[in-house]
Amino acid sequence: MTFPMNQPTDPDSKDTEHLPPVGCSEEGLSEQAKALATRLGAPWLGVVSPRHIDDCPAILWLDDNGLCLQATGRKAPGPVRAEFVAGKAGYRLAHGGGTGQLIARAVGLKRTHQTLHILDATAGLGQDAFVLAGLGHRVTMLERSPVIHALLEDGLARAAGDETTAPVVARMALIHADSISWLQQRAGQEPVADVIHLDPMFPHRDKSAAVKKEMQLFRPIVGDDPDAADLLAAALDCARYRVVVKRSRRAPAIPGPAPALKLDGKSSRYDVYPLRALPSD
Numbered sequence: 001m002t003f004p005m006n007q008p009t010d011p012d013s014k015d016t017e018h019l020p021p022v023g024c025s026e027e028g029l030s031e032q033a034k035a036l037a038t039r040l041g042a043p044w045l046g047v048v049s050p051r052h053i054d055d056c057p058a059i060l061w062l063d064d065n066g067l068c069l070q071a072t073g074r075k076a077p078g079p080v081r082a083e084f085v086a087g088k089a090g091y092r093l094a095h096g097g098g099t100g101q102l103i104a105r106a107v108g109l110k111r112t113h114q115t116l117h118i119l120d121a122t123a124g125l126g127q128d129a130f131v132l133a134g135l136g137h138r139v140t141m142l143e144r145s146p147v148i149h150a151l152l153e154d155g156l157a158r159a160a161g162d163e164t165t166a167p168v169v170a171r172m173a174l175i176h177a178d179s180i181s182w183l184q185q186r187a188g189q190e191p192v193a194d195v196i197h198l199d200p201m202f203p204h205r206d207k208s209a210a211v212k213k214e215m216q217l218f219r220p221i222v223g224d225d226p227d228a229a230d231l232l233a234a235a236l237d238c239a240r241y242r243v244v245v246k247r248s249r250r251a252p253a254i255p256g257p258a259p260a261l262k263l264d265g266k267s268s269r270y271d272v273y274p275l276r277a278l279p280s281d
């Protein structure tokens with residue numbers, strides 16, 4: 001699966017970055033969608049139906065529901081977007097497991113009552129960051145892919161317009177940058193955050209339908225994050241209390257120092273790299 005190569009707007013983008021063309025569902029959305037195509041340096045398709053496109057595998061498509069990455073062709077699965085209001089994230093915010101859930105235990109939220117500043121250095125579609133912000137913490141998100149960054153930016157803007165999610169996304173800030181260089185520039189200064197959360201891509205073979213749909217579209221865009229070891233090293237130089245790494249259950253730890261603690265969940269695992277104790281009150 002390949003997209004036209006074009007990456008003039010992202011100084012930090014990886015060699016594997018590919019930009020899908022941009023289109024929209026109706027004339028009234030053209031101006032906004034075209035501005036995005038220009039910003040990304042991606043081809044502009046105008047008003048199109050992804051079902052009727054057969055010369056590229058996926059497009060960035062703006063419709064009434066927001067911006068999505070949409071596979072093309074008649075049998076294409078549904079869109080992939082950053083969604084916080086509806087779906088899994090909205091449900092989890094309303095009924096989620098509090099500080100007992102795996103990500104919260106990994107970050108150490110059971111050990112402290114303080115509000116933390118968490119840096120999510122691999123923001124993706126913002127689901128993990130949203131869980132942490134939903135628990136009351138301040139989250140700064142870094143994402144290097146201009147395509148994923150655009151999807152996340154759109155999801156955050158829609159969530160800011162919803163009364164349930166607005167207070168949560170108000171605690172979330174998004175930066176378009178490569179975390180490795182961003183962190184390296186700040187090493188040796190004040191810690192950039194209390195906890196750094198990492199969830200780099202890993203070339204695993206999860207065959208569940210949901211993972212398949214998202215990953216089929218995601219992987220050609222972001223690649224396999226082969227520089228995860230550099231990211232872990234940079235994070236360890238910049239966190240105040242700990243670095244936590246999400247892995248799929250059977251994936252090896254990121255090469256580098258061994259994690260002091262491994263927390264297993266149903267489908268994923270957290271490797272925890274403590275630096276100093278979290279404040280107890």
Ligand SMILES: C[S@@+](CC[C@H](N)C(=O)[O-])C[C@H]1O[C@@H](n2cnc3c(N)ncnc32)[C@H](O)[C@@H]1O
Nearest residue numbers: 122123124125126127128143144178179199222
């Ligand atoms: C598996 S996804 C993260 C999913 C995310 N945890 C969520 O809940 O939606 C990994 C993301 O990290 C991004 N990424 C990987 N290495 C990065 C780096 N060095 N700097 C910034 N973003 C990075 C990739 O572009 C990709 O979007």
